[in-house]
Amino acid sequence: MIQGAIAIYKREMLILKRRFLRHAAGQAISPLLYLVTFGYAMGSQIKFNGISYLEFLVPGLVAMSSMTQAFSIATDINIARFYWRIFDEFLSAPISNMAYVTGEVLAGMTRAILGIFIILTLGLAFGVNPLGPWEFWAGILLNSFLFASLAVALAMIVKNHADQALLNSFVITPMAFLSGTFFPVEKLPGWIHYILYLVPLTHAAKVIRASLLGRPVNHLSLLYLLLAGTVCFWLALSSVEKARD
């Protein structure tokens, strides 16, 4: 199992290495624009619970970035599957579905961690302390594990590139904007508030924000991320079979 997972992970890392500068620049541009526009320009006059909007925004961007970067592995799987047909090579190799999913999920998590370092570096440049306690890193790791697993599951189910783009538009983008990244979910009407508490990114944003600001962390949120991540990983495992036509 381990050899197969290493092979899948190594392939993704070789591709990431080849595209590193393009990839890193792509990862930096959106958070930088959010920081400048919402955090620095518009947010300089806004305060939430005694903190500046910039201090509120940086943890939200960390949570959002760990989600989007981990989920972006789906696009590369999609290209490998429908465009380069490399996925056929994995299906005909003597490796288990567990090995394949583990390799891809680890690759998604690695991308997420890389994205986080870029945001933390940008945050530091804007005067926000980027280092938090263990709950901060646990929140990032669990969130990226969850969304990398979800990415693999959905990448196996979609039938073409267009379906993948739709998933990004209808699943990831709404989550990115509504799950406590840019504003506290409590500001929304009660019933929406309850729905948003079912969304894992809401919990990730809360854990990461509390830990970065030195406030008490609700460990149930970490448990929720772990459970939701485990379900997504299981979904990914069972969906690999569906990719065989």
Add this chain to the structure above:
Amino acid sequence: MTGDAAIKISGLKKRYGATMALKGIDLAVAPKELFSFLGPNGAGKSTTIRIVTGLTRMTSGSVFLNGYDIEREPTEAKRQFGVVQQQINLDQELSVWENLDIHAHLYGLSKRERKERILELLVLMDMEDRAQSLVKHLSGGLKRRVMFARALLHRPSILFLDEPTSGLDAAIRRRIWGIIKEIQQMGTTIFLTTHHIEEAEFLSDRVAFLDEGRIVAIDTPESLKSGIGEWAVDRVKYGRLVTSYFKDRQEALAYKEEGGFTLRKVNLEDAFLQMTGKKVRR
């Protein structure tokens, strides 16, 4: 484990919605044999290869590779073969070496084995100087050779080749044929799908004619051809090409002089046409 055949396919059927792509394939390929599936596009050749290599689920039937059941013992069955798919499926952004190295990792080769085997196969494919080239910079023929090297890395005893010379020019096709013959001489069982008549004739120990998901004949190329005669004369009648077959050359020559325009040896295309009423190349 079951039987002595390297490849044993029984009652293989595949349904895609309302279409029956394979209607019951039965065949056995002996160890070290070069067996070809010849048929027009859409006959079911690639579907068969995709099922036996674990890419597509069968509707019913069974496939054993060196005695291992592809459905029930997939890991062991997949260790038995290498495959060169019809489409180029290499990582274009990675180098030749990196592509081969990833494949060797997938099959659990040690670091030392990986290095030795990659070098060995690059020499076999006459590509030692291209190890660090990015795949996207290679010609179609070189990419095919990388795919052959990759399929052979883990020393499989069975090699599946799905239209391996598709889209290549005549000179490169002949080079690939040489490589296929060389691989067979090393003791590898080869299962080839093709719609190139000359390829099937030149390479195969036995050929199966596949038409609309069914095998219509299996035999050596010589036996398949001998059933219809040795010589063929092509004539145009009422605007259509009509071919007549003769055992005797003199008889064929006399017929040609009555208005035929080609006298030639019978080939597998003629045999396929006689059995199915269709041409392999449509």
